[in-house]
Amino acid sequence: MATVKLSLGLTEGGTVNTPAILTVPQDSGSVTLLDGRYRYSSALVQNVGSNDIYIRVYGTATDDIYHVKLSPLSQAEINDASYVNVTACTAASTSDGSAVVFSVQVNDSQHTPGTAYA
Numbered sequence: 001m002a003t004v005k006l007s008l009g010l011t012e013g014g015t016v017n018t019p020a021i022l023t024v025p026q027d028s029g030s031v032t033l034l035d036g037r038y039r040y041s042s043a044l045v046q047n048v049g050s051n052d053i054y055i056r057v058y059g060t061a062t063d064d065i066y067h068v069k070l071s072p073l074s075q076a077e078i079n080d081a082s083y084v085n086v087t088a089c090t091a092a093s094t095s096d097g098s099a100v101v102f103s104v105q106v107n108d109s110q111h112t113p114g115t116a117y118a
Contacts, residue, residue, distance in 0.1 A: 020101075022098065027089050043101065045099055
């Protein structure tokens with residue numbers, strides 16, 4: 001079972017995102033698990049549904065193109081994917097799935113420059 005450590009993210013000024021159950025759609029669509037705008041010190045996805053979930057880093061997940069296949073009631077750490085979208089879907093032949101993502105967001109890739117006055 002994967003372990004999530006909060007200490008690293010919190011010492012880096014991290015924001016703990018509130019876990020929620022996400023609906024994971026079939027192969028014709030996908031849901032974003034991690035937003036590519038951020039880096040995550042901790043990110044754990046748990047398959048809490050009854051169908052396999054297909055996870056893809058940097059791209060749209062399908063049941064043909066994926067990086068991780070999570071069976072029901074399993075989990076995976078996905079925090080190594082920094083500044084890229086991580087998406088998920090279920091197989092086209094099944095119904096929607098369910099997943100919970102627990103994450104600690106520590107950095108924002110977009111920067112708003114300061115205003116200089118002369």
